[in-house]
Amino acid sequence: LQFPKKKIVGISSPWNKSGLLYRFFSAGTEGAKLPSGQDEYRGILVLHSTTAGMANPIVRREDLHQDYMRDEANFARESLAEFQDSISGFIPTVLVERATDLGVALRPPIQGITYVAAMDPAFRRDSFTLTIVHNQEGTIYQDYAQRWTGTPSQPLNPAVIMAEMIPILKAYGLQLLYSDQYHLESLQQLLLERGITMIGMPFTGQNKSALFGNLQQLFFQGRLRLLDNADTLKEVKSLERKLLPSGIVQVEAPVGQHDDMATTLCLAVSNVMHLASTPLKEPTPPTAMESLHSRIEEQIA
Numbered sequence: 001l002q003f004p005k006k007k008i009v010g011i012s013s014p015w016n017k018s019g020l021l022y023r024f025f026s027a028g029t030e031g032a033k034l035p036s037g038q039d040e041y042r043g044i045l046v047l048h049s050t051t052a053g054m055a056n057p058i059v060r061r062e063d064l065h066q067d068y069m070r071d072e073a074n075f076a077r078e079s080l081a082e083f084q085d086s087i088s089g090f091i092p093t094v095l096v097e098r099a100t101d102l103g104v105a106l107r108p109p110i111q112g113i114t115y116v117a118a119m120d121p122a123f124r125r126d127s128f129t130l131t132i133v134h135n136q137e138g139t140i141y142q143d144y145a146q147r148w149t150g151t152p153s154q155p156l157n158p159a160v161i162m163a164e165m166i167p168i169l170k171a172y173g174l175q176l177l178y179s180d181q182y183h184l185e186s187l188q189q190l191l192l193e194r195g196i197t198m199i200g201m202p203f204t205g206q207n208k209s210a211l212f213g214n215l216q217q218l219f220f221q222g223r224l225r226l227l228d229n230a231d232t233l234k235e236v237k238s239l240e241r242k243l244l245p246s247g248i249v250q251v252e253a254p255v256g257q258h259d260d261m262a263t264t265l266c267l268a269v270s271n272v273m274h275l276a277s278t279p280l281k282e283p284t285p286p287t288a289m290e291s292l293h294s295r296i297e298e299q300i301a
Contacts, residue, residue, distance in 0.1 A: 017084065117131065
């Protein structure tokens, strides 16, 4: 009321196709895009441009190309100023298929390799899942994947699942297991009694998106090799990126479907990336002196 020519200015990068700015964008300046102008848009000016169109001298063509190669959907939103659909595919199917070793359902444990395991516990409608991976010269390999499924009438028994899981973990030389924090304390005790330490990881909506973002980058960089496991492949291909009105990106399975196998893969991959890769080395033959010492020790024994 103090200003006779008052103005309200709204500035933002586009997010999903909802909200005040999208409504003004869809209507255009003074409702020019509508079949007939409406009074509510009178006096409203809409300016819409790409980053390149704004001729920002700081932004180079090379920078824009790198942004495009890194994440096409994010580039469309941030640099092309395009409003996005609320739901979009998270990892392109072609990348998942390219990362799959067809016919390989299991990679047996190899001595000298450091493995990382993750599980996603569940007891009724969801599944109890386990994934084992390793880092080989910068490429992450999925070595083992399994799912146990219960029903409301026959829920899973954690003790029975652990009894099946322990021999698998020990075969890969594992004494450490990552998991989300569901029933953390009770499961930790069950595993500790069997010589396995369980580390719980927070899996909030925001943290989950960041972890899945790491997984997505491995697919784009060609640094992930998956087993030919139908459950894992289906869930990874089905992951959806949902843009919330707040601008937060949420990654999850479609409504009515599951992402348990994708979750354990994500947890295992996120933790194995922090480990130095372990190159496979051919055993070197002993030297003459080493052979002599070995024979002397055998005779003494």
